[in-house]
Amino acid sequence: MTVQDPNVVATSGAGSASENARTGQVVRSVESPADGVTVVAATGEIDMLTAPELRADVLSRLDDGSTLVLDLSGVSFLGSAGLAVLVEASQHAKRRGTAFRVVAVKRAVIRPLAATGLGEVFSVYGSVAEALAADGGGSSVG
Template sequence: MTVQDPDVVATSGAESAAAGGPRVGQIGITVRKAGEGATVVAASGEIDMLTAPQLRAEVLPHLDAGDTVVLDLSGVSFLGSAGLAVLVEASQHGKRRGSAFRVVAVERAVIRPLAATGLGDVFSVFESVDRALEADEPR
């Protein structure tokens, strides 16, 4: 017999917005175009082994399209090893596709695992979405 946790449900889309955002053990994801060839994927809640596949499914297709992808993790309250693996995969995927991949990290729950694993040096990490989007613009 299989028992499903009633608190584990999909949290993207209209249902999530109506509920007021993700609850513990859930992830909220919004995707928006930020100009020509740039996409911002904003995640909130917890990124763990249950929610990381959903994040992956939202990020990789935009890298396939050749977009600059800014992954905004400023609303993330937990970033586990499965989430870190998605970041590494997205970074490598972007390099193979010629797409830029950038991460916005401001919360300790995200900055700390990036620093502890050394992954903050592997891909571009910014303190705001605006700074991440401006990174390619000539100065």
């Protein structure tokens, strides 16, 4: 089941993701592939303008008690504010006893995770399928 977030703008045609990335919005889609599992796919740039929006969305979904997979495979830039969101989400998930997994495939995301050592702090996977199949293991992306 795929649910469109009411705060998310169109991903094709007029008002597409590329236009929205320039106006300071990160485009998200939300999917629940199984009970107790939520996949949030972010697209665009995660910087100081868009990170608060992503933070609010991610933390509220972790409050639901679901396993959360944050798919960053469509992210073209991950700034320090975005890294802070990932750290906070990881800590929030640990306090709640829920799983938080990150999907990172592009250099724009993998590089900042590796440079800061954060790829070792929380679970990072090369695909949503790998993240969904994980049983709480560690990082599989270097």
